[in-house]
Amino acid sequence: MRVAQSKQKNIVERLADVGEEAIQRIGTAPGADRLLGGVNSLRDRLDDLQKRVRGMEGLDKRLAAVEKRLDKLEGKGQSSTRKSGSSSRKRSTTRKPKPTSST
Numbered sequence: 001m002r003v004a005q006s007k008q009k010n011i012v013e014r015l016a017d018v019g020e021e022a023i024q025r026i027g028t029a030p031g032a033d034r035l036l037g038g039v040n041s042l043r044d045r046l047d048d049l050q051k052r053v054r055g056m057e058g059l060d061k062r063l064a065a066v067e068k069r070l071d072k073l074e075g076k077g078q079s080s081t082r083k084s085g086s087s088s089r090k091r092s093t094t095r096k097p098k099p100t101s102s103t
Helices: 004-028 032-074
Strands: none
Touching: 004 032
């Protein structure tokens, strides 16, 4: 068991060292400061977007409650149902005779 833990620790240490070296190389590469600045800006924008989406969830719940109240006031019951039949107009089936032309 101890051998497995030491082996695993050794692998983790090696990965950490490689990761640190990679970060150092990226930092010294030309144009890296622009890249890192863009990534940081993207992170900030993404955080802002997440906050806005969380706010939209609250608005969605409030909208559902308002729609429910509106349905009760209108006497519908559910917003997905539509009234039909009573508002439709009945059409006559009798035809008017065609006028005869006098020439």
